[in-house]
Amino acid sequence: MSLLITSSYVNLLQARNPKPSSFTYQIPSRFASVSSFNRNSKTKAVSSSLMTVKRSLIDTDGEVLVSKMEPAVVLVHRPPALDFIDEPLSRHRINALYTHTSPDSLQDFLTTHAASVRAVVSLGKLPITAEFMSNLPSLGIVVCASVGFDHVDLDECRRRRIVVTNAGDAYGEDVADLAVGLLLSVLRRIPPVDRYVRSGRWTRLWDYPVGLKLDRKKVGIVGLGNIGSLVAKRLEPFGCIISYNSRSPKPGVPYVYYPDILSLAADNDLLILCCSLTDETRHIVNRRVMETLGTNGVIINVGRGGLIDEKEMVKCLVKGVIWGVGLDVFDNEPEVPQELFNLENVVLSPHSAGMTAESLTNVSEVTVANLKAFFSDQPLMFTVQLD
Known part of the structure; x- marks a missing residue:
C-alpha cells in the first residue's frame, strides 16, 4: 500500500470516519534545530523538534484503507550505484518507481507514468530540467538527497509552484x-x-x-x-x-x-x-x-x-x-x-566528501520525512527558497 494518496480520497475517508486514528513521525533531533544551519543559504529548516504527520487513512477497525484510485508515486531518479535510498523507501511502504531500472527510454518511461508521479527524489546530480518536468503534470515536489540543487531548474519549479527541498546539513x-x-x-x-x-x-x-x-x-x-x-x-x-x-x-x-x-x-x-x-x-x-x-x-x-x-x-x-x-x-x-x-x-576525491555510512542514513531519514510531510500537508525541512 502506498502512503501517497490523493487529498480527495482522504476527504472521503474522513467523512466515513470522523475521528480517525493517527500516528506521529519523530524528526531526528540532529535535524530539529537550525542552530548549526546556514541561515544565509537558499535553504531553511523547520525549527520544531517534532513533526506530526497525520494519517487519516485507517478505518474504525484499525485497518489501513487502500485507495481504489491509481496511487500517487515517487519517481526516484538516480545513478544505479546510489542505492542507499531504496531500502528506507521500501521499509516505509512508499510507492517508488526507478528510472534506471526501466528498459524503456527515459522519455517513454516518464510518459507512461506521467499521471501518477507527484514527487521526484533526485540523487547523483542527474538533471531535473524543464523538459524533464514537463512530462510530469502532477509533480508537486523535488526532493534532492544532496545539499546542492544546481541540477534542478528552479525557474521552472517557481513557475509551476513545485516545491524543492535539499538535504540541509545532513552532510x-x-x-x-x-x-x-x-x-x-x-x-x-x-x-x-x-x-x-x-x-x-x-x-x-x-x-x-x-x-x-x-x-x-x-x-x-x-x-x-x-x-x-x-x-x-x-x-x-x-x-x-x-x-x-x-x-x-x-x-x-x-x-x-x-x-x-x-x-x-x-x-x-x-x-x-x-x-x-x-x-x-x-x-x-x-x-x-x-x-x-x-x-x-x-x-x-x-x-x-x-x-x-x-x-x-x-x-x-x-x-x-x-x-x-x-x-x-x-x-x-x-x-x-x-x-x-x-x-x-x-x-x-570523486565528489565524495559527504559520503559516509552515517551521512547516508541521515539523508535517507530527511528524504522519507519530507515525502511523508508533503503528502500529509505538513511543514517540510530544508525547503529551497524559490523567490
Missing part, C-alpha cells in the same frame, strides 16, 4: 572532515609518501617528499556557512588563524572578515572553498588569486568545481605558483583535467 560534518583531511594530505604530501613506501624505494637516503606543517597556519575560508563554520571549528585546535570571505560579515563570528577573495588570499597561507556556485562565484579563484596566495599556498575545494579556473590552476601547479591543491569537486564532473594525474602536489 555537513562529513564534508568538513574531508576538507581538513585533504588539507593535511596536501600539506604533508601523504599520497606521495604512501606511494614512496609502497614502491620499495625507502632507503637510508630518506629521499621522500617533505611537506609543510598545519600548526598556526593562516587559513582563509570562502563561504562561512554551515560547512565553512564546521571547517573552522576543526582547524582551531591546530592553532590556525582563521579569517573568511562571505557575501556579508557574520554577526557574532570571532574571525576576521575580508570583503573580497583577493584580499583574503593576500593575508593567508591556505584557502578552503565552501561556498555555492553562482554567476558571481564562478572562477572566483583565478590566476591572480593564486599568484597572490603564493608559492606556499594551498587551495582546498569542497564547494563546486566551477569556483576555480581549472586551466589556470593546472598551469600554476606545474610552474610552482602555489604549493598544491586538494579537490573533491570539478568543473565538468566526472571529467578531470588529465594533467592533474601526474602531479605530486595534488590530492583528488
